[in-house]
Amino acid sequence: MMREGAISVELPYVSEGMDEMEQLRRSLEKEQRGIRIRRFTKNRGSVFGLTVVTVMVMLAVLAPVICRYDPLALDTVNRLQGSSPEHWFGTDSMGRDVFARVLYGARISLTVGFLVGITTGFLGVLIGLYASANKVADNILMRICDGLKAIPSTLLAITLMTVLGADIKNVVISLVVVSVPGMARLARGQAMVVREQTYIESMKCLGAGKTRILWKHIAPNIISPVIVQVTFVFASAIITEAALSFLGAGVPAPAPSWGNILNEGKGVIYTAWWLVLYPGAFTALTVLGLNLLGDGIRDFIDPMSN
């Protein structure tokens, strides 16, 4: 019990003035934030993850400023050029600047990943919490989730894409469908554990209603594993999107995404390896960064975990 007696400052009972309390709250919040930040930065992995993800986002946002070429501009004279001061990452089989395509691709890949992560997290928590609160709904929802999880995710995504048609919006939809079951299961499982805690019973004892308990006490206590999972879904959405695009079922050409740049590069891998190397490296780095960031976020938001 190293925590025992964390506070031993004896303060006089100053007036219950709101101003003093407000000041106290601010200074304590500052202190608590300081502890969280210190905990986050202590872990080198999460700092690295945060750096990678930030750099990727900056590159994506600033792509129009950084790039000298239009990612869609054809230049049939300079096809499959290696890297040069003109084209840092070389050019592809239609003479488009690979650097520009990778950066603009980051915009699409990161957007897809982000949207999928957030939507999945939101829907998953909603479904999971609802299932944890209602036995009948639990059985129905969880059986549906099991059913969806039984189909290999890439296969399911491809099928959905075929039905819905190739479009960025549809990529997001099908990836959400693929990843929601896992999230819902996680949220439900966590909610079931939290529901058994004494502090939930103590809320009942105070006369708190079911809705209040669910949203005010269970939800906040399952949020940290959910956020970690969201970063994983974010990362795996980037990979699955790449896989879909690689198979031609993802973001439709000519818009660049890391997946379809890879796809175009696979045919000329022996002559123009950079077409595969750069988008591949960016994907790998981002996924790694996101996974490391996930752990860091948990350290940051969960004051209990040690």
Added chain:
Amino acid sequence: MAERILEVDNLCTQFKTERGLLKAIDGVSFEVYRGEMLGIVGESGCGKSVTSQSILRLYDEKNLAVYSGQVRFEGQNLFDLSQKEMQKIRGARISMVFQDALSSLNPVFTVGNQIMEALMIHQNISKKDAREKAVKMLGMVGIPDPEGRFFQYPFELSGGMRQRVMIAVALACRPDILIADEPTTALDVTIQAQIMDLMVEMNRKLDMGVMLITHDLAVVAETCHRVLVMYLGQIVEEGLVEDIFDRPLHPYTKGLIASIPKLDSQKGEKLHQIKGTVPVLGKVPEGCRFAPRCPYAGAECRTKAPELKKVNESQKVRCHLADRRADRG
């Protein structure tokens, strides 16, 4: 007194934490004699468990703990031994019983198997002999129908029975020293009484030194011969049970004894309470560590740390004011 079997000399254990090295134990020295029951008492965070685990070097020395000082057992300093040599001592010469018997026993082996394993690791005996001995051990610790229980798994036993099995495992190799770390804290009073009776009986029968680590002073009063009282990683008082309970010299010991609700108390009487809480390890007060909570603390106590001083034949105390109070009786 009898033969001195364990000597702990100026033991310090520091833990590597995010805030740097934290001294969990600071200069603990004591001896254990053959055939005695030595009680180590204190509240959570006082370092009583750390002391026992340090004696057996149970902490990860690479990433967690830094030891200093000496623990002499049979003429050798345990800190000089290799991990391999330590293994020969752990469980065979010095063994340990933990608070939580359920998580200390392996759930996938029968209880008999676990006693046999303890025997076969340390003694070169055949499986058949080990089995015989294991059944005998189960009988010795008072488990009815030892042959039948031999084949049961830990989860099939009640808390008291599991604690008996733990004791059987610990005693299988006839150790010289048994360290019992809160062996009855998780048990009900009637079962606690049974287990403590067993400990006392084993202590007599096997003529070993028993170190009983507990927060429960009453248990110590009933079973132990000598007592160490610890506070914030230091021994604050040491003496025979009679010394400690009849003439406690340290204000902390006094406070602890006074704050136990007693069966012969009068209703409405206020329980004595020690003010404040145990400080965290990183924020050890200057001077005497107990000074901020001590009702008698003077200026000297807040600046100068007292030494553990011998006040009479059997009693030692770490307090500037003890001499004066000892005179007063």
Added chain:
Amino acid sequence: MEDRKVVLKGENIKKYFPVHSGLGKEKRFVKAVDGVDITIYEGEIYGLVGETGCGKSTLGRTLIRLTDPTAGRIQVMGQDITDMSEKELAKIRGTMQMVFQDPYTSLDPKQRAGEILMEALEIHGARGKSDRMRTAMEIMKKVGLQPEHFYRYPHEFSGGQRQRVGLARALILNPKIIVCDEPVSALDVSIQAQIINLLQELREKDNISFLFIAHDMSVVKYISDRVGVMYLGHLMEEAPAQELFSNTLHPYAQALLSAVPDPDPHKKKERMTLVGELPSPMYPPEGCVFHTRCPYATEECCVRAPQIQEVEPGHRVACFRAVS
């Protein structure tokens, strides 16, 4: 005694938990509480003792309807709450509160101490944030917490301080009765004394009744006005504290008492050590539930269950030997 106001009354309370067994098997129940009558008067501390699994916690929870009784009737302040709906119950929750055993799991880790207290007020319709805050501060002061604790998270507190927050949460709605489920057994002795003294002060000042559940006879003796001893879902003996400890009648209560270690090294007392262990509440013994471990058990005890009856005013016991 009889003219004192009754705060809580439970009649023939039973609580059975169904045990899931395989298909086609006979449905079994764990009889956690099996027909207990209990009355708690205004401003008294009723100590309920027994070993793990005797049903004392379940009884405490059932009496304030944190779980629903299988049978029996419960009255709080003269009002029958046995069949109240959740909604109706929520309204009167303020009168009956609970303090839980483990101060480490009974506070929401994501809420600051002050927020926990203010939420209790919010649930019961207290308007105005600054009023709620003021009330919360007053209660915190009452249980010995500092203003600076208001914005602290539970994990920043020590065990004793957390238990104080738990007590503040129970007190803030001005309850008539507080069920304390082993409130000090997770705490160190010196901290335990602080909490026990605090409870006694509250009883004196605010005339609140407590059902104090514990496994520790000495704590119970210290704090209680009346004491009940439970074994395997049954109330075995009940008496005013002084009476129970000076004139212990039930063999189980005697054994429990004699097992308490004494912090006096000179008193090497003769123990009445119980043989064997607690039987499974799924298969309680026939007759008197204690007969398997009772040193005085006769043939009658094995077949017929003794009813709890009054042997002296206020002293009830369920034992053939004690009654005759």
